Structures are given as structure tokens and as C-alpha cells.
Amino acid sequence: MPTFRDLLAQAKSDIREVDTAEAARLLAEKPGSLVLDVREADEYDQGALPGALHIPRGFLESQVENKAPDRDQPIVVYCAGGTRSAFAARTLGDLGYSDVVSMAGGFNKWKGEDRDWSTPRTLSPEQRNRYQRHLLLPEVGDEGQQKLLDAKVLLLGAGGLGSPAALYLAAAGVGTIGVVDMDVVDESNLQRQILHNLDRVGERKVDSAKKTLTALNPDVDVVTYDVRLGADNVLDVIDGYVVIVDGTDNFPTRYLVNDASLLKRIPVVHGSIFRFEGQVTVFAPYEGPCYRCLVPEPPPADLAPSCAEAGVLGVLPGIVGSIQAMEAIKIVLGLGETLAGRLLAYDALEETFRSFKVGRDPQCPACGPDAGEIVIAEYDDLCMPHPRTA
């Protein structure tokens, strides 16, 4: 019967072991390398190599193929001292991973030599509980939830579309939500703008939104902009956000946001509603079409009645705004196929969704190859891009 010593000696003879200096050299020379930490969670929480993937030894066989699918990726595996990582390296070899080394001396030696390490950001017990249903999805997991908590999403409008979008983004743990709106809450809003309530009538919409979202999830920092979005402020307001959720209902603002987001290369999740119909798409700057590719110029004012004039069934913005929140979260997580290059049309009376391919317009005055330099300025009723000299 072999002893532990025999097993360890056998494992070490089957694998390639390197010292900390050699591991550091390998990681520096092969930037695509994976650092794999196989210690227990409480050890990992105290400090780890920068960017390390953490899979406790006991979960290695069951989780590694999902988390590190490329079997030819160079891997440096470590534990506290080099024993667990030796066994882990052998297991990885058995699973077909071709370029694995185990770091002798482990994290203790690495740290003792003053090499680079950091305390990993981990979710608090309250967060683990709150986001449990996200953590159960391998496509989201701890890493995805951390991405959401780090993400900054900007909502244009705290109205019909902005309400459900804001509620779901806040519930999902999007760490920073900017809200732009210059209106006050009116009783007639409450038929669809579920961020607000009767007690808030007369209050600034951004303040009402902040109260609702903060009460829902204290992880969320709600940044309010009680301003009219204009040429003078749009670039400052959108700066630093990774996604813009556009719930505005007027053409000049849409064109303004389009041009500014192209300049800043921020994707826009566009939603619009009319009576019983809604549309959603994603404008991914210079990858898919922009708003101007689809709507080169605004329709005449008498053919484009606003929501206030045309009426809207209250649930409709709830559905469209929720899809916008879904797209924003997918963009943050890099998950699935977004609606970039597709327009999703919802008809409430037929209860149907249809999706149309939409392409970039080579003649687009904003994102086309011959488009001039984008200059942000106030738009008149025609909303045409401003020439360089404007």
C-alpha cells in the first residue's frame, strides 16, 4: 500500500515543477497564460496572484473544463506550498491539458519573496445571498457579478422605459446607475412609470428614482442628472459609462445621443414605444448600424406624435424597457448575442415579436466611411450632423 509520500513523489515525477522565479518568468513571457489557484476559499480571500482563476482542489475536475476550456493554454497552478498544486497539475494532465506547471513553494514562497500579489475582491455574505441566482449561472458566476457591480450604466429618462430598466439593472447589482431626467413626477405618469408613486408627485423624477433604487439595492450608487441633455453637457454626462439605455422620446435628443455615443464609442440600447407597439435595438458604435443609419432624418412633426399625444398601453414600456435592461446586462457581461444589427419589434395586440436585420448605411453622415468629423452641437428640427465649421 503506497503512503502519502509515495503518492506525492509519484505525482511530482509525472508533472513539470518550476520554482517561483521560473513561474514569474513564464507568466511574463506568455501573456495568455492562466494562473490557477487551487487553495480553499478562505486562503484565496487572504491574497492571491493577480488575475488568478480560483478553483479549490476539490472542485478542479468538475469545474476546470467550464472555466478554462482551452487545453493548450499554458497554466501555472499553485497552492500554499506546492503539494496540492502537484496533484492538481497531474489531474490537469490526465484531463488533456498540455502545458501545465506546478509552482513549488506555492503562494507562501511567492509572497515571502515580495512578488506581486493582491487581495481578491470577493462578494460579501449578503451579496452572495442577494445574487445567489446569478452565481448559480456558470455564465455569470462570481466574476460576472463582480463585473455588474463594477459597471456604470446610464439611463436617459426615468419615465416609462427607464422605470423597468432601472429597477432590473438595480436589482441585478449594476454598481453605478446614472439617471438623466429633468421632469417632475406627475400623477399621469404613474400609469406606467413604476419607479415613482403617489407620495412622490411633484418631486424631481431623478430624486424619486434614486429613492426607489436605493431602497431596492444598497449596492447601487445612483448618480442623478437633473438636466436637459444638450450639446453643452452630453459628452460630460455620458463620459465613463459603459452602456447607455436610451428611453428618450424625442428626435433631437436621439440624434444628439447617437453622435455623442459614436464619439465616445459607448453602445446605446435604444427603445421606443407607440400605442401598442415597441421596438428595441442596440447601436454598437462602428460595429453595427447607428441611429442615423436607420433613421437618416426625423419624420415631419405632424407624423410623429409624442407619447403624450398618441397614448400608450401602460404595460408596453414595461416590456420594452425590460428588454433594454436585458441587453444592457448582456453587454456588460459579454454574454450571448445582442440586438446589434437587429431590430426587435413587439406588437402587443398580436402578441408577437419579430426581428429584422438592419445594416450600416455606407452613406451614413455620422458613422459611414465618408462621414466628416463628428461635431456635437444643438440640433434643429432637421437634426442633421453639423459640419466641421459649425
Ligand SMILES: [Zn+2]
Ligand atoms: Zn450610422
